[in-house]
Amino acid sequence: MPFITSKYEISTPTPAFLFLMRHRGYSIREAQRAIDKAYLTQNGHIIKKSEIICGKVELNEFKAYDIALEPLYHNEDFCVYDKPHNLLSHPKGRFYHYSLNDALKSRFGNRASIVHRLDKQTSGLLLCALNPVSEKELKILMQQRQIHKSYYAIVEGKLTQEILVDEPISTQKHKGDLCIKSIICKNGKESRTLIRPIAYHERTDSTLICALALTGRTHQIRLHCNFIGHRILGDPLYGAKEEHSRFYLDNKNLTQYTQYFGAPYLCLNARELKFSFKGINYHFTSTLDFKCAPHFQPYF
Secondary structure (H helix, E strand, O other): OOEEEEEEEEEEEEEHHHHHHHHHOOOHHHHHHHHHOOOEEEOOEEOOOOOEEEEEEEEEEEOOOOOOOOOOEEOOOEEEEEEOOOOEOOOOOOOOOOEHHHHHHHHHOOOOEEOOOOOOOOEEEEEEEOOHHHHHHHHHHHHOOOOEEEEEEEEEOOOOOOEEEEOOEEEOOOOOOOOOOEEEOOOOEOOEEEEEEEEEEOOOOEEEEEEEEOOOOOOHHHHHHHHOOOOEOOOOOOOOOHHHHHHHHHOOOOOOHHHHHOOOOOOEEEEEEEEEEOOEEEEEEOOOOOOOOHHHHHHO
């Protein structure tokens, strides 16, 4: 669900961050983040960290709705969700739409947080922390590349051998309707993806691949696959005609989606998640597959 604006009356002059901590139950980190994000206002004025507030204030707060999505696994420290296609990981802006964050917080409370993200159209495994301590520890593992992720994808054309794509990636600086796309750029950040073919289907001229993102850039696998001439089926941004991408961005329920992009959704799945935490080795596998490509079902 979205951010909902709630109104509160403060009778005694109080520092903004203390109001959030004492009366709304925020941690100091959550209070600082809410103020930094301009969620706290008074008469249209954005409240700053150092301000003393009194009287009526408005606070934008995330209200979780239960979207009936249960975790694949959970313990006292973390959980793993198997996110379906076309579901945001986090709420985007302050619009009224659902995200996996709704399922997470309605099930485990507001202290639970997503450790990493998946694109809206990418399905598969998403790791979430259930308290601030485990969040910090898991994010350190993520930064140290100790959490190993692999992806399955269906790409156009025949891929016959393993390829290491080593091409720097940058986000686009200019403004425009397609600036959401990342680009290959010599001045970009180091980006490496290992792509391994699993099976080829001659009639559809498509290959099921396993992709290992050795770095973590925005849209890395999608961009690198397109760079080597094997765009991911169902990708509305990379390898698609720009006018079709614009149609998609203007209308997310595009009826010509399969016609324009080659599949009814992005054929990219976060397939496996492996890591060690508190002396225990974990290995999770997504239960989701590509129902639009039944010829590849034996490999799931």
